[in-house]
Amino acid sequence: MDLTLKIWRQNGPQEKGEMKTYPISGVEQDMSFLEMLDYLNDQLINEGIEPVVFDHDCREGICGMCSLFINGEAHGPGRKVTTCQLHMREFKSGDTIYIEPFRAKAFPIIKDLMVDRSAFDRIQRAGGYISVNTSGNTIDANAIPVPKENADKAFDAATCIGCGACVATCKNSSAMLFASAKISQFSLLPQGQPEAKERVLNMVHQMDLEGFGNCTNTGACEVECPKGISLENIARMNRDYLFASLSSNK
């Protein structure tokens, strides 16, 4: 396959960036998108050009490190796949592919296509946990009964890998799908109840402090989410936040 790549290049967080064009040939259909970028970088290194910086780790769709806004969509044209699971057979020879970093004020660019998503870590730290000491204190999984439906929904919410595709896709750069998944995975389970009110109030507060936008319910995040996290979680967060605001002592 012969392709024309248009890639955002930016030397550092404060530098000015621009789209640069790289023609590339010899790309095989079986390559993953990231392998294609590795292949490009090999060529760039041979030509004495600085390789393109991009995030990646497990390359099997579970770590949440890869990102990229490809041809106008987070993680590219595929559905329920991360960029590392996207393959070049989705494209045709002769295609021009635009590759841009995830864009949000809360996700500053580190270099080229790599962005700083530590805002998500700070939202998690604000309440995305339960305060139970588990070391040497293992409790039988069935000690507290959990309805199957809730267990499934909590599990579905917990499959969020925190990649940030929701933020990148949302026209408002809203992090509500992420935050709501991280809140729901606990609020659906009995173990999450003791800290439920504080959790939703604190995590939403941290989300606001990070400078993410608001939710317009366009539903774009759900469509582009590689893990298919449902908008139902955002409704649950809205509901929990409303009740927590009304009934919390603080």
Add this chain to the structure above:
Amino acid sequence: MATTSKGLFGSSLARKYWMAVSGLFLCTFLVGHLLGNFQLFVSGEEGKLAFNEYGHFMTTFPVVKVLSYLTYFSVVLHTVDGIMLALQNRAARPVGYVKEKQSANASWASRKMALLGTLTLFFIIVHMKSFWYEMHFGALGLDANGNKDLWTLTVTAFEQWWYAAFYIVAITGLAFHLSHGAQSAFQTLGINHPKYTPIIQKTMTALAWLIPAGFVAVAVFLYVVQPGQNL
């Protein structure tokens, strides 16, 4: 421009609650307004007197007055809150994408709520100048019963093609605004349920098109029949 307060004032979710509540209230206002407009289908002296009687009732009955103040307040709240949300949303992405395929994952109306809202606000200002201002502060003639003749003002306005056309374009914009907003308000308020959400979505989407269709029907009727000329 991050919001920093928690609770029901100032947080990102709170702003959305107020948008949803004020928006839904304004939807109920639209239903009431439309029912009143349907009286314009009755032409002739009989229709004129009944409509002016209705106009008098709507501007003097205390309960209606309270509702009208609530409506003004809702319009202001929905506008101010909407502007603040739009500014925050813009600030959340200072550098945009070179290539963005928004149509791949979201409906046009849902992505253009601020634009459609602005168009609707502009329409409300013109519309209130045309009728509300004239009714309250203008020099309207009186009908045979001694009521202000709002009917003649209304029907003659819609006999002009450009006024009717502007009205229909604006109401179409409102229809798109409602097609997303009316059902999405429930999601914002946390109402999302496998049993009820499909019903809510269908009902609210149907209302979002039927209510504006009713307004347009009255405007088309007045333009075609020209009841002011036939009296």
